[in-house]
Amino acid sequence: MKDVHLIVNGMVQGNCWIVGENQECYIIDPGDEANKIISWVERHYAKVKAILLTHGHFDHCGAVDEVAEAFKCPVYIDFQDLVYIGTPTKKASEALFGVDLVLKTPLKSLADFKDDNITVLKTPGHTPGSVTFLFKDIKAAFTGDCLFKYSIGRTDLPGGDYNEMLASLKFLASLPDDYMIYPGHEPAGSMKEIAYGLNPYISAYHKHH
Ligand SMILES: [Zn+2]
Numbered sequence: 397m398k399d400v401h402l403i404v405n406g407m408v409q410g411n412c413w414i415v416g417e418n419q420e421c422y423i424i425d426p427g428d429e430a431n432k433i434i435s436w437v438e439r440h441y442a443k444v445k446a447i448l449l450t451h452g453h454f455d456h457c458g459a460v461d462e463v464a465e466a467f468k469c470p471v472y473i474d475f476q477d478l479v480y481i482g483t484p485t486k487k488a489s490e491a492l493f494g495v496d497l498v499l500k501t502p503l504k505s506l507a508d509f510k511d512d513n514i515t516v517l518k519t520p521g522h523t524p525g526s527v528t529f530l531f532k533d534i535k536a537a538f539t540g541d542c543l544f545k546y547s548i549g550r551t552d553l554p555g556g557d558y559n560e561m562l563a564s565l566k567f568l569a570s571l572p573d574d575y576m577i578y579p580g581h582e583p584a585g586s587m588k589e590i591a592y593g594l595n596p597y598i599s600a601y602h603k604h605h
Contacts, residue, residue: 398534400578403436405429410455413538413578415531416441423447423463424529424538425580427455430462437467444469446509450540450580451526452477454497464501471501472509474518477525479555519568521561522549528568538578543568545577545585548597562597569601 401414406428413424419442444467515530522541529538541549573588591602
């Protein structure tokens, strides 16, 4: 059975999720504190299949270079979000936190990512290239900064779009009650918990089933 492990990291308390089974794992959103992430993964897994990024903000990708170097693994991101890590002038993170993130690691497009168990859903609104990773076997959704347990991601940063966000949330609200939501910040929660009132954005759309 797959194991999902959380490593909270960095000054804005980002969630780095490790999802693994049988000595192999994926690392989702290594934002900061690379050493903490690397040492935990080394102790629990022999191989990192890939680093998967929900979007291009520094608090989700800041540790990519060190972690990818340590495990010699590919890194996937939606290429619409390359703007946040390639061209300094348009980076949301720079304006907000004074962080200048330019990754050296070559990045691969999520359009080329293949795992029969994982569906990559486009869930824009926080950024144009924001995605949600659905792990079908464990009924898990890694939602990045789209859907949190109690709230939603900001749409007032460069590239954000409130109407796109609502459309993405409406889509995520169609996930069954027994799906677990693993967000980019805040704790995890089941769709049922979230939809029964904790998150007004989801409650409005979700049909209980
Ligand atoms: Zn973000």
